[in-house]
Amino acid sequence: MFGKLKAIKGDEITIKLDDELNIYRLQKFAATKQPTIELQLDDGRQISPDQRKKIFAMLRDMAMYTGYDIRDMEQWMKYFYYAKTGAESFSMSDCSMDQANKFLTFILDFCFENGIPFKTKTWDAIPDTYPKAVQCLRHRQCVICGKLHSDIDHFTPVGRGSRKLVDHRKLYFECLCREHHTERHQMGAKSFIEKYHIRPIKLSEDDLIVLHIMTRKRMDEIDEGMI
Incomplete structure:
Protein backbone atom coordinates (compact mmCIF):
# COMPACT_ATOMS: atom_id res chain seq x y z
CA MET A 1 0.00 0.00 0.00
CA PHE A 2 1.13 3.57 -0.70
CA GLY A 3 -0.11 6.87 0.66
CA LYS A 4 0.76 10.40 1.73
CA LEU A 5 1.59 11.56 5.25
CA LYS A 6 -1.14 13.97 6.40
CA ALA A 7 -0.38 14.70 10.06
CA ILE A 8 1.99 13.89 12.95
CA LYS A 9 1.02 14.13 16.63
CA GLY A 10 3.57 12.72 19.05
CA ASP A 11 4.01 9.05 18.25
CA GLU A 12 0.84 8.92 16.13
CA ILE A 13 0.61 9.66 12.43
CA THR A 14 -2.22 10.02 9.93
CA ILE A 15 -1.80 8.63 6.42
CA LYS A 16 -4.15 9.04 3.47
CA LEU A 17 -3.88 5.90 1.35
CA ASP A 18 -3.85 6.12 -2.44
CA ASP A 19 -6.23 3.15 -2.65
CA GLU A 20 -9.04 1.99 -0.40
CA LEU A 21 -7.84 -0.50 2.21
CA ASN A 22 -9.39 -3.97 2.14
CA ILE A 23 -9.49 -4.78 5.85
CA TYR A 24 -10.46 -8.43 5.27
CA ARG A 25 -7.48 -9.00 3.00
CA LEU A 26 -5.23 -7.24 5.50
CA GLN A 27 -6.44 -9.48 8.33
CA LYS A 28 -5.87 -12.56 6.18
CA PHE A 29 -2.25 -11.60 5.50
CA ALA A 30 -1.72 -10.80 9.17
CA ALA A 31 -3.16 -14.23 10.17
CA THR A 32 -5.94 -12.51 12.18
CA LYS A 33 -3.33 -10.82 14.40
CA GLN A 34 -2.88 -7.08 14.88
CA PRO A 35 -1.20 -5.96 11.61
CA THR A 36 2.31 -4.49 11.79
CA ILE A 37 2.96 -1.55 9.47
CA GLU A 38 6.36 -0.38 8.21
CA LEU A 39 6.69 3.33 7.44
CA GLN A 40 9.24 4.44 4.83
CA LEU A 41 9.87 8.13 4.21
CA ASP A 42 11.39 9.53 1.02
CA ASP A 43 14.73 11.11 1.98
CA GLY A 44 15.63 12.14 -1.58
CA TYR A 130 8.95 10.35 -19.87
CA PRO A 131 8.54 11.13 -23.61
CA LYS A 132 5.00 9.72 -23.74
CA ALA A 133 3.88 11.88 -26.67
CA VAL A 134 6.72 10.59 -28.86
CA GLN A 135 6.14 6.96 -27.92
CA CYS A 136 2.40 7.33 -28.54
CA LEU A 137 3.08 8.56 -32.08
CA ARG A 138 5.68 5.87 -32.76
CA HIS A 139 3.40 3.08 -31.55
CA ARG A 140 0.02 4.53 -32.54
CA GLN A 141 -1.37 4.81 -29.01
CA CYS A 142 -3.78 7.56 -27.99
CA VAL A 143 -1.95 10.11 -25.86
CA ILE A 144 -5.12 10.64 -23.81
CA CYS A 145 -6.28 7.10 -23.01
CA GLY A 146 -3.57 4.77 -24.41
CA LYS A 147 -5.85 2.97 -26.87
CA LEU A 148 -3.91 1.07 -29.54
CA HIS A 149 -4.19 1.57 -33.32
CA SER A 150 -4.96 5.27 -32.95
CA ASP A 151 -4.72 8.07 -35.52
CA ILE A 152 -1.74 10.35 -36.11
CA ASP A 153 -3.32 13.78 -36.09
CA HIS A 154 -1.87 17.01 -37.47
CA PHE A 155 -2.21 19.63 -34.78
CA THR A 156 -1.03 22.16 -37.34
CA PRO A 157 -3.57 22.48 -40.22
CA VAL A 158 -2.15 21.33 -43.56
CA GLY A 159 -4.81 22.79 -45.84
CA ARG A 160 -6.82 21.15 -48.57
CA GLY A 161 -3.96 20.49 -50.99
CA SER A 162 -1.95 17.30 -51.37
CA ARG A 163 -0.23 16.29 -48.14
CA LYS A 164 2.63 14.87 -50.19
CA LEU A 165 3.71 18.45 -50.97
CA VAL A 166 3.79 19.54 -47.32
CA ASP A 167 7.01 19.73 -45.30
CA HIS A 168 5.82 17.79 -42.27
CA ARG A 169 9.10 18.44 -40.47
CA LYS A 170 7.73 21.89 -39.59
CA LEU A 171 4.40 20.64 -38.25
CA TYR A 172 3.19 19.42 -34.85
CA PHE A 173 1.46 16.10 -34.22
CA GLU A 174 -0.49 14.18 -31.60
CA CYS A 175 -1.81 10.62 -31.56
CA LEU A 176 -5.54 10.26 -30.81
CA CYS A 177 -8.05 7.42 -30.85
CA ARG A 178 -11.17 7.93 -32.94
CA GLU A 179 -13.18 9.08 -29.92
CA HIS A 180 -10.68 11.74 -28.86
CA HIS A 181 -9.92 12.65 -32.49
CA THR A 182 -13.62 13.43 -33.02
CA GLU A 183 -13.75 15.39 -29.76
CA ARG A 184 -10.70 17.41 -30.79
CA HIS A 185 -12.40 18.53 -34.02
CA GLN A 186 -15.64 19.32 -32.20
CA MET A 187 -13.95 21.35 -29.46
CA GLY A 188 -11.24 22.99 -31.50
CA ALA A 189 -7.51 22.44 -30.99
CA LYS A 190 -6.91 25.12 -28.35
CA SER A 191 -9.77 24.05 -26.06
CA PHE A 192 -8.85 20.39 -26.50
CA ILE A 193 -5.22 20.72 -25.41
CA GLU A 194 -6.26 22.94 -22.49
CA LYS A 195 -8.74 20.29 -21.32
CA TYR A 196 -6.30 17.38 -21.48
CA HIS A 197 -3.05 19.27 -20.83
CA ILE A 198 -1.25 17.68 -23.77
CA ARG A 199 1.55 19.16 -25.86
CA PRO A 200 1.67 18.36 -29.60
CA ILE A 201 5.22 17.74 -30.80
CA LYS A 202 7.35 17.70 -33.92
CA LEU A 203 8.57 14.35 -35.22
CA SER A 204 12.14 13.55 -36.17
CA GLU A 205 12.97 12.85 -39.80
CA ASP A 206 13.48 9.16 -39.00
CA ASP A 207 10.08 8.95 -37.29
CA LEU A 208 8.38 10.69 -40.23
CA ILE A 209 9.87 8.11 -42.58
CA VAL A 210 9.04 5.08 -40.40
CA LEU A 211 5.44 6.29 -39.98
CA HIS A 212 5.14 6.81 -43.76
CA ILE A 213 4.37 10.51 -43.39
CA MET A 214 7.29 11.63 -45.54
CA THR A 215 9.98 10.01 -47.63
CA ARG A 216 13.68 10.83 -47.63
CA LYS A 217 13.35 11.66 -51.32
CA ARG A 218 10.68 14.29 -50.59
CA MET A 219 12.79 15.82 -47.81
CA ASP A 220 15.75 16.09 -50.19
CA GLU A 221 13.56 17.69 -52.85
CA ILE A 222 12.33 20.32 -50.38
CA ASP A 223 15.86 21.00 -49.13
CA GLU A 224 17.05 21.45 -52.73
CA GLY A 225 14.23 23.88 -53.49
CA MET A 226 12.43 21.56 -55.89
CA ILE A 227 8.65 21.61 -56.23
Missing part, protein backbone atom coordinates in the same frame (compact mmCIF):
# COMPACT_ATOMS: atom_id res chain seq x y z
CA ARG A 45 18.44 9.61 -2.00
CA GLN A 46 16.95 6.14 -2.33
CA ILE A 47 14.02 5.06 -4.47
CA SER A 48 10.96 7.10 -3.53
CA PRO A 49 7.60 5.57 -2.56
CA ASP A 50 6.11 7.24 -5.62
CA GLN A 51 8.68 5.62 -7.93
CA ARG A 52 8.14 2.23 -6.32
CA LYS A 53 4.38 2.60 -6.62
CA LYS A 54 4.57 3.43 -10.33
CA ILE A 55 6.96 0.59 -11.10
CA PHE A 56 4.75 -1.97 -9.38
CA ALA A 57 1.66 -0.53 -11.09
CA MET A 58 3.34 -1.09 -14.47
CA LEU A 59 4.46 -4.59 -13.48
CA ARG A 60 0.96 -5.43 -12.28
CA ASP A 61 -0.54 -4.38 -15.62
CA MET A 62 2.08 -6.46 -17.45
CA ALA A 63 1.43 -9.49 -15.25
CA MET A 64 -2.33 -9.31 -15.83
CA TYR A 65 -1.83 -8.98 -19.60
CA THR A 66 0.70 -11.84 -19.90
CA GLY A 67 -0.68 -14.16 -17.23
CA TYR A 68 2.49 -14.12 -15.14
CA ASP A 69 2.55 -13.71 -11.37
CA ILE A 70 3.66 -10.18 -10.49
CA ARG A 71 6.70 -11.48 -8.59
CA ASP A 72 7.77 -13.53 -11.61
CA MET A 73 7.11 -10.49 -13.82
CA GLU A 74 9.39 -8.35 -11.66
CA GLN A 75 12.23 -10.89 -11.80
CA TRP A 76 11.81 -11.46 -15.55
CA MET A 77 11.95 -7.73 -16.28
CA LYS A 78 14.95 -7.27 -14.01
CA TYR A 79 16.90 -10.04 -15.77
CA PHE A 80 15.96 -8.56 -19.14
CA TYR A 81 17.06 -5.12 -17.90
CA TYR A 82 20.41 -6.48 -16.67
CA ALA A 83 21.01 -8.22 -20.00
CA LYS A 84 20.12 -5.15 -22.08
CA THR A 85 21.91 -2.49 -20.03
CA GLY A 86 24.68 -4.32 -18.19
CA ALA A 87 23.37 -2.93 -14.89
CA GLU A 88 24.24 -4.60 -11.59
CA SER A 89 21.60 -6.43 -9.56
CA PHE A 90 19.47 -4.11 -7.40
CA SER A 91 16.61 -4.28 -4.94
CA MET A 92 13.36 -2.34 -5.23
CA SER A 93 13.54 -1.65 -1.51
CA ASP A 94 16.72 0.41 -1.40
CA CYS A 95 18.08 1.15 -4.90
CA SER A 96 18.94 4.72 -5.85
CA MET A 97 16.40 7.12 -7.29
CA ASP A 98 18.42 7.23 -10.50
CA GLN A 99 18.37 3.43 -10.81
CA ALA A 100 14.63 3.35 -10.14
CA ASN A 101 14.01 5.99 -12.80
CA LYS A 102 16.08 4.07 -15.37
CA PHE A 103 14.22 0.84 -14.61
CA LEU A 104 10.85 2.59 -14.84
CA THR A 105 11.81 4.08 -18.21
CA PHE A 106 12.94 0.64 -19.39
CA ILE A 107 9.59 -0.89 -18.41
CA LEU A 108 7.65 1.87 -20.15
CA ASP A 109 9.69 1.48 -23.34
CA PHE A 110 9.11 -2.28 -23.24
CA CYS A 111 5.34 -1.87 -22.87
CA PHE A 112 5.12 0.58 -25.78
CA GLU A 113 7.30 -1.55 -28.03
CA ASN A 114 5.33 -4.73 -27.28
CA GLY A 115 1.84 -3.26 -27.30
CA ILE A 116 1.09 -4.00 -23.65
CA PRO A 117 -1.90 -1.87 -22.62
CA PHE A 118 -1.99 0.18 -19.44
CA LYS A 119 -4.95 0.61 -17.15
CA THR A 120 -6.25 4.18 -17.14
CA LYS A 121 -4.94 4.84 -13.63
CA THR A 122 -1.48 3.55 -14.57
CA TRP A 123 -1.50 5.51 -17.85
CA ASP A 124 -2.25 8.74 -15.99
CA ALA A 125 0.64 8.05 -13.60
CA ILE A 126 3.34 7.95 -16.30
CA PRO A 127 5.97 10.52 -15.22
CA ASP A 128 6.00 13.89 -16.98
CA THR A 129 9.71 13.38 -17.68
Whole structure:
Protein backbone atom coordinates (compact mmCIF):
# COMPACT_ATOMS: atom_id res chain seq x y z
CA MET A 1 0.00 0.00 0.00
CA PHE A 2 1.13 3.57 -0.70
CA GLY A 3 -0.11 6.87 0.66
CA LYS A 4 0.76 10.40 1.73
CA LEU A 5 1.59 11.56 5.25
CA LYS A 6 -1.14 13.97 6.40
CA ALA A 7 -0.38 14.70 10.06
CA ILE A 8 1.99 13.89 12.95
CA LYS A 9 1.02 14.13 16.63
CA GLY A 10 3.57 12.72 19.05
CA ASP A 11 4.01 9.05 18.25
CA GLU A 12 0.84 8.92 16.13
CA ILE A 13 0.61 9.66 12.43
CA THR A 14 -2.22 10.02 9.93
CA ILE A 15 -1.80 8.63 6.42
CA LYS A 16 -4.15 9.04 3.47
CA LEU A 17 -3.88 5.90 1.35
CA ASP A 18 -3.85 6.12 -2.44
CA ASP A 19 -6.23 3.15 -2.65
CA GLU A 20 -9.04 1.99 -0.40
CA LEU A 21 -7.84 -0.50 2.21
CA ASN A 22 -9.39 -3.97 2.14
CA ILE A 23 -9.49 -4.78 5.85
CA TYR A 24 -10.46 -8.43 5.27
CA ARG A 25 -7.48 -9.00 3.00
CA LEU A 26 -5.23 -7.24 5.50
CA GLN A 27 -6.44 -9.48 8.33
CA LYS A 28 -5.87 -12.56 6.18
CA PHE A 29 -2.25 -11.60 5.50
CA ALA A 30 -1.72 -10.80 9.17
CA ALA A 31 -3.16 -14.23 10.17
CA THR A 32 -5.94 -12.51 12.18
CA LYS A 33 -3.33 -10.82 14.40
CA GLN A 34 -2.88 -7.08 14.88
CA PRO A 35 -1.20 -5.96 11.61
CA THR A 36 2.31 -4.49 11.79
CA ILE A 37 2.96 -1.55 9.47
CA GLU A 38 6.36 -0.38 8.21
CA LEU A 39 6.69 3.33 7.44
CA GLN A 40 9.24 4.44 4.83
CA LEU A 41 9.87 8.13 4.21
CA ASP A 42 11.39 9.53 1.02
CA ASP A 43 14.73 11.11 1.98
CA GLY A 44 15.63 12.14 -1.58
CA ARG A 45 18.44 9.61 -2.00
CA GLN A 46 16.95 6.14 -2.33
CA ILE A 47 14.02 5.06 -4.47
CA SER A 48 10.96 7.10 -3.53
CA PRO A 49 7.60 5.57 -2.56
CA ASP A 50 6.11 7.24 -5.62
CA GLN A 51 8.68 5.62 -7.93
CA ARG A 52 8.14 2.23 -6.32
CA LYS A 53 4.38 2.60 -6.62
CA LYS A 54 4.57 3.43 -10.33
CA ILE A 55 6.96 0.59 -11.10
CA PHE A 56 4.75 -1.97 -9.38
CA ALA A 57 1.66 -0.53 -11.09
CA MET A 58 3.34 -1.09 -14.47
CA LEU A 59 4.46 -4.59 -13.48
CA ARG A 60 0.96 -5.43 -12.28
CA ASP A 61 -0.54 -4.38 -15.62
CA MET A 62 2.08 -6.46 -17.45
CA ALA A 63 1.43 -9.49 -15.25
CA MET A 64 -2.33 -9.31 -15.83
CA TYR A 65 -1.83 -8.98 -19.60
CA THR A 66 0.70 -11.84 -19.90
CA GLY A 67 -0.68 -14.16 -17.23
CA TYR A 68 2.49 -14.12 -15.14
CA ASP A 69 2.55 -13.71 -11.37
CA ILE A 70 3.66 -10.18 -10.49
CA ARG A 71 6.70 -11.48 -8.59
CA ASP A 72 7.77 -13.53 -11.61
CA MET A 73 7.11 -10.49 -13.82
CA GLU A 74 9.39 -8.35 -11.66
CA GLN A 75 12.23 -10.89 -11.80
CA TRP A 76 11.81 -11.46 -15.55
CA MET A 77 11.95 -7.73 -16.28
CA LYS A 78 14.95 -7.27 -14.01
CA TYR A 79 16.90 -10.04 -15.77
CA PHE A 80 15.96 -8.56 -19.14
CA TYR A 81 17.06 -5.12 -17.90
CA TYR A 82 20.41 -6.48 -16.67
CA ALA A 83 21.01 -8.22 -20.00
CA LYS A 84 20.12 -5.15 -22.08
CA THR A 85 21.91 -2.49 -20.03
CA GLY A 86 24.68 -4.32 -18.19
CA ALA A 87 23.37 -2.93 -14.89
CA GLU A 88 24.24 -4.60 -11.59
CA SER A 89 21.60 -6.43 -9.56
CA PHE A 90 19.47 -4.11 -7.40
CA SER A 91 16.61 -4.28 -4.94
CA MET A 92 13.36 -2.34 -5.23
CA SER A 93 13.54 -1.65 -1.51
CA ASP A 94 16.72 0.41 -1.40
CA CYS A 95 18.08 1.15 -4.90
CA SER A 96 18.94 4.72 -5.85
CA MET A 97 16.40 7.12 -7.29
CA ASP A 98 18.42 7.23 -10.50
CA GLN A 99 18.37 3.43 -10.81
CA ALA A 100 14.63 3.35 -10.14
CA ASN A 101 14.01 5.99 -12.80
CA LYS A 102 16.08 4.07 -15.37
CA PHE A 103 14.22 0.84 -14.61
CA LEU A 104 10.85 2.59 -14.84
CA THR A 105 11.81 4.08 -18.21
CA PHE A 106 12.94 0.64 -19.39
CA ILE A 107 9.59 -0.89 -18.41
CA LEU A 108 7.65 1.87 -20.15
CA ASP A 109 9.69 1.48 -23.34
CA PHE A 110 9.11 -2.28 -23.24
CA CYS A 111 5.34 -1.87 -22.87
CA PHE A 112 5.12 0.58 -25.78
CA GLU A 113 7.30 -1.55 -28.03
CA ASN A 114 5.33 -4.73 -27.28
CA GLY A 115 1.84 -3.26 -27.30
CA ILE A 116 1.09 -4.00 -23.65
CA PRO A 117 -1.90 -1.87 -22.62
CA PHE A 118 -1.99 0.18 -19.44
CA LYS A 119 -4.95 0.61 -17.15
CA THR A 120 -6.25 4.18 -17.14
CA LYS A 121 -4.94 4.84 -13.63
CA THR A 122 -1.48 3.55 -14.57
CA TRP A 123 -1.50 5.51 -17.85
CA ASP A 124 -2.25 8.74 -15.99
CA ALA A 125 0.64 8.05 -13.60
CA ILE A 126 3.34 7.95 -16.30
CA PRO A 127 5.97 10.52 -15.22
CA ASP A 128 6.00 13.89 -16.98
CA THR A 129 9.71 13.38 -17.68
CA TYR A 130 8.95 10.35 -19.87
CA PRO A 131 8.54 11.13 -23.61
CA LYS A 132 5.00 9.72 -23.74
CA ALA A 133 3.88 11.88 -26.67
CA VAL A 134 6.72 10.59 -28.86
CA GLN A 135 6.14 6.96 -27.92
CA CYS A 136 2.40 7.33 -28.54
CA LEU A 137 3.08 8.56 -32.08
CA ARG A 138 5.68 5.87 -32.76
CA HIS A 139 3.40 3.08 -31.55
CA ARG A 140 0.02 4.53 -32.54
CA GLN A 141 -1.37 4.81 -29.01
CA CYS A 142 -3.78 7.56 -27.99
CA VAL A 143 -1.95 10.11 -25.86
CA ILE A 144 -5.12 10.64 -23.81
CA CYS A 145 -6.28 7.10 -23.01
CA GLY A 146 -3.57 4.77 -24.41
CA LYS A 147 -5.85 2.97 -26.87
CA LEU A 148 -3.91 1.07 -29.54
CA HIS A 149 -4.19 1.57 -33.32
CA SER A 150 -4.96 5.27 -32.95
CA ASP A 151 -4.72 8.07 -35.52
CA ILE A 152 -1.74 10.35 -36.11
CA ASP A 153 -3.32 13.78 -36.09
CA HIS A 154 -1.87 17.01 -37.47
CA PHE A 155 -2.21 19.63 -34.78
CA THR A 156 -1.03 22.16 -37.34
CA PRO A 157 -3.57 22.48 -40.22
CA VAL A 158 -2.15 21.33 -43.56
CA GLY A 159 -4.81 22.79 -45.84
CA ARG A 160 -6.82 21.15 -48.57
CA GLY A 161 -3.96 20.49 -50.99
CA SER A 162 -1.95 17.30 -51.37
CA ARG A 163 -0.23 16.29 -48.14
CA LYS A 164 2.63 14.87 -50.19
CA LEU A 165 3.71 18.45 -50.97
CA VAL A 166 3.79 19.54 -47.32
CA ASP A 167 7.01 19.73 -45.30
CA HIS A 168 5.82 17.79 -42.27
CA ARG A 169 9.10 18.44 -40.47
CA LYS A 170 7.73 21.89 -39.59
CA LEU A 171 4.40 20.64 -38.25
CA TYR A 172 3.19 19.42 -34.85
CA PHE A 173 1.46 16.10 -34.22
CA GLU A 174 -0.49 14.18 -31.60
CA CYS A 175 -1.81 10.62 -31.56
CA LEU A 176 -5.54 10.26 -30.81
CA CYS A 177 -8.05 7.42 -30.85
CA ARG A 178 -11.17 7.93 -32.94
CA GLU A 179 -13.18 9.08 -29.92
CA HIS A 180 -10.68 11.74 -28.86
CA HIS A 181 -9.92 12.65 -32.49
CA THR A 182 -13.62 13.43 -33.02
CA GLU A 183 -13.75 15.39 -29.76
CA ARG A 184 -10.70 17.41 -30.79
CA HIS A 185 -12.40 18.53 -34.02
CA GLN A 186 -15.64 19.32 -32.20
CA MET A 187 -13.95 21.35 -29.46
CA GLY A 188 -11.24 22.99 -31.50
CA ALA A 189 -7.51 22.44 -30.99
CA LYS A 190 -6.91 25.12 -28.35
CA SER A 191 -9.77 24.05 -26.06
CA PHE A 192 -8.85 20.39 -26.50
CA ILE A 193 -5.22 20.72 -25.41
CA GLU A 194 -6.26 22.94 -22.49
CA LYS A 195 -8.74 20.29 -21.32
CA TYR A 196 -6.30 17.38 -21.48
CA HIS A 197 -3.05 19.27 -20.83
CA ILE A 198 -1.25 17.68 -23.77
CA ARG A 199 1.55 19.16 -25.86
CA PRO A 200 1.67 18.36 -29.60
CA ILE A 201 5.22 17.74 -30.80
CA LYS A 202 7.35 17.70 -33.92
CA LEU A 203 8.57 14.35 -35.22
CA SER A 204 12.14 13.55 -36.17
CA GLU A 205 12.97 12.85 -39.80
CA ASP A 206 13.48 9.16 -39.00
CA ASP A 207 10.08 8.95 -37.29
CA LEU A 208 8.38 10.69 -40.23
CA ILE A 209 9.87 8.11 -42.58
CA VAL A 210 9.04 5.08 -40.40
CA LEU A 211 5.44 6.29 -39.98
CA HIS A 212 5.14 6.81 -43.76
CA ILE A 213 4.37 10.51 -43.39
CA MET A 214 7.29 11.63 -45.54
CA THR A 215 9.98 10.01 -47.63
CA ARG A 216 13.68 10.83 -47.63
CA LYS A 217 13.35 11.66 -51.32
CA ARG A 218 10.68 14.29 -50.59
CA MET A 219 12.79 15.82 -47.81
CA ASP A 220 15.75 16.09 -50.19
CA GLU A 221 13.56 17.69 -52.85
CA ILE A 222 12.33 20.32 -50.38
CA ASP A 223 15.86 21.00 -49.13
CA GLU A 224 17.05 21.45 -52.73
CA GLY A 225 14.23 23.88 -53.49
CA MET A 226 12.43 21.56 -55.89
CA ILE A 227 8.65 21.61 -56.23
